[in-house]
Amino acid sequence: MKIKIFVFLIFSIVLSGFAQKDLNEADALFGRSAYADAALAYESYIANAATVSPETWQRLGYTYYNLKDYVNALKAYKNWRDIDSPDDDVSKGYYYYDTLRRLKEYDKANQMAMIFFSRANNRNKYLNYDEEQSRFVELLQADTLYTVKNLPLNSQYADFAASFYKEDFVFTSSRNKEDNKIYERNKTPYLSIYKISRPEVASEVSLFSEDIETPFHDGTTSFTADGRYMYYASSFQSGSKKVFNDEKRNFFKIYRVDLTQKKLKKELLAFNGDNYSTGQPYITPDGKKLFFASDMPGGYGKADIYVCDVYEDGTTSQPRNLGPEINTIVDDFFPFFKNDVLYFSSAGHVGFGGLDMYKSFYKDGIFGTPINLGPVINTNADDFAYVEGKKPNTGYFSSDRAGGKGDDDIYEFTYNLERCQQFISGTVYDLETKQPLADATVTLYVNENEKYSEIRTDENGEYQLEVLCETKYTIEAHKAGYSKDGLDLSTDVTPGRTMKMLDFKIKDLSDIFTTDGDVEKIKVDPIYFEYYRYNINSVAAIQLQKVVDVMNAYPEMVIKIESHTDQRGTDYFNKVLSTNRAEATRDWLISRGIAANRIESAIGYGESRPINICDEQGVDCTEVEYSENRRSEFIVLRR
Structure with a gap:
């Protein structure tokens, strides 16, 4: 019996070894990101191991995740979850979360x-997540606004990241060349940069340039608007060999190429480093800013997005x-x-799974x-x-x-903007009384000052107003005798969405x-003119100073200025007199610094618009009533 136990122990020790x-x-394979081989090695280990640590299950889950085998990734993550909670480490738990997505x-x-x-301790992160999750629920219920089409240029290999160089369509691909090496991570050929004049004709694909082609990864690209410079990323190499750091890791670096030179x-x-990658450059149309992705130290996660200024001599600021x-x-x-x-x-943002595409409006820094x-342009894939x-x-x-057709494919999309409508709603309040204001006007403007709609x-x-998706608006609430209140609004791409509580508070300016x-008028005491005169006297000047x-x-x-006379004198005389009074009023305001173009008109209406009816059918007015008819009014056209 002891012999059997001894043999069993020896056998167990051998199996354990x-x-x-x-x-x-x-x-070791996992550490080198050689996931295809690592998966086989982990499965071999698990088949012979008496117990499996939670870290091994987690690594196996992450391995299958990178191989895009999400069914087996989920099995491994469930085993990890059964023996170890990922709740305290979101960086590990994320991949379980994303596998479910x-x-x-x-x-x-x-x-x-x-x-x-x-x-x-995650309260702030929760608030951001909760907001994004509520948006995502709306997206799941919405119709798509995108039509997508797979391009003929795609191959059985990875094809991705389109850009434009003059008339050429440029992209990155691992389509096999005879001298391409095989990438250990996923057993596919290394990436190269290709071009095509018409992406709908697959037979025209050719290598972008032999001058910058290497045996390892090259891509993705971005070009200045004038076509002079190309920015792109490549595996860091010395000659024909990759350069590795002390941890046996090779990194991507971003390069600039002057395409006007005969030999590229x-x-x-300068911002590249020896212990982190930089890649996916995008140069803005004005050539003044370069965006890119990097896992350089000091970021918020794995790879972050950075921007730097590009100076006239081609140098850049710190990212x-x-x-x-x-x-x-x-x-x-x-x-x-x-x-x-x-x-x-x-x-990392709430979405359909894997990499999703997002947009963010930039304003005031x-x-x-x-x-x-949204859906269709985004899926549960990358x-x-x-x-x-x-x-x-x-x-x-x-x-x-x-x-x-292959690993990654390039798709063309059409965005049906006119089909996407949203709604905005709110209440207009009196700023001081806090009471809602009926019959206030809410106006929508596009293109800064072009009226879109009004209610x-x-x-x-x-x-409540109807708006288009993905459009910038200015909204303004106003009412005669009140101040104005407004805001800028950029709608997103969620069809049918209602943005509530867009409230305004305007002040009573009575x-x-x-x-x-x-009709809104500047409130001043009557500006009285002496009988048959149009000069601005000292009493009138006090009221005009208020204007x-x-x-x-x-x-x-x-x-605009409107001047009036009383009803004594002839119609013609009164018309001339009131015109003189209007013009004298205008000239006085201009003499006190008011720009002439802010006074649209100065018109005399004679005796045609009296406040008090006098000298008709035996009706006589007092001198006070006559003087009330001799007045100037200031009509507000815009403020």
Whole structure:
């Protein structure tokens, strides 16, 4: 019996030794990101191991995740979850969460996220997540506004990241060349840069340039608007050999190439480093800013998006991280920035799974909350590398979604902006009394001052307006005799969305302005003229100074002047007299510094618009009543 126990122990020790050897090999392959081989080694180890540590299950899950085998990734993560809680380490738990998203188990993914974010020390992160999650629920219920089409140029290999060089369509691909080496991580050929004049004709694909072609990874690209410079990323090499750091890691670096030279040479940019990667450059149309992705120290997650200034001599400023509103604990990639809108891809914001494409409006030095671009253009696969096309509301992106031709494919999209409508609603209040204001006007403007639509508030001071998606508006609330209140609004890409609580508070200006129906006038005491005279006397000057003060307080105000006489004298005489009074009033205001173009007109109406009816059918007026008819009024046209 002792002999059997001894043999069993020896056998167990031998198996344990074999298992430990498999584990050491698997961990080494995992450390080199050689995931295809690491998966086999981990499975071999697990088959012979008596127990498996939670770290090994977690690594196996992450290995399958990188191989895009999400079914097996989920099995490994469930085993990890059974013996170790990922709740305290979101950087590890994230990939379990995203595996659930990849498999479209969104409710379970959200439950996992809520467990982590419910902890007190993650309160701020919870608020951001909760806002994005509510937007995502709307997206799941919305119709798509995108039509996408797989391009004929795609191959059985990875094809992604479109850009434009003059008339050429440039992209990155691992399509096999005879001298391409094989990338250990996923057993596919290394990347190269290709071009094609017409992306709908696959036979025309050719290598972009032999001068910058290397045996290792080259891509992705971005070009200055004039076509002179190309920015692109490449595996760091010395001669024909990769350069590794002390940890046996090779990094990407960004280069600039002057394409006007006969022999193309790579210029290494100064912000590259020896222990981190930089890649996915995007140079803005004006050539003054360079966006890129990097895992340099000091970021918020794995790869973050940065920007630096590009000076006239080609040198750059120190990179600036775009901050936690954009960057997350995992990968944030592929920036595209135009017209103060940043498009980028992220695995860390709430979305359909993997990399989704987002947009963020940039204003006053701040990036707004990222907005998911919606279904169809985003899926539970990796969707990335957004770039605008040459026609309005068209563009290209890349994806490894089901139904493609290879690993990553390039897709063309059309955005049906006119089909996307949203609603905004709110209430207009009196600033001081806090009461809602009926019959106030809410006006929408596009293109800064072009009126788009307008509505009056109801008896409860409420309004609702229909707007287009993905459009910038200015909204203004106003009412005769009140101040104005306004805000700028940029709508997102969620069809049918209602933005509520867009409220306005306007101040009663009855001490400054008076109203006659919809006509607004500057409130001053009557400006009396002496009988048959039009000169501005000292009494009239006191009231006119009030007009000057009001117009200085409202520098955008435009008025018109209307002058009137009493009913004594002939019609013709009174018409001439009132015109002289109007022009004298205008000239006095101009002499006190009011610009002439702020007074649209100065018109005399004679005796045609009296306040008091006199000298008709035996009706006589007192001198006070006659003087009330001799007046000038200041009609507010704009303020």
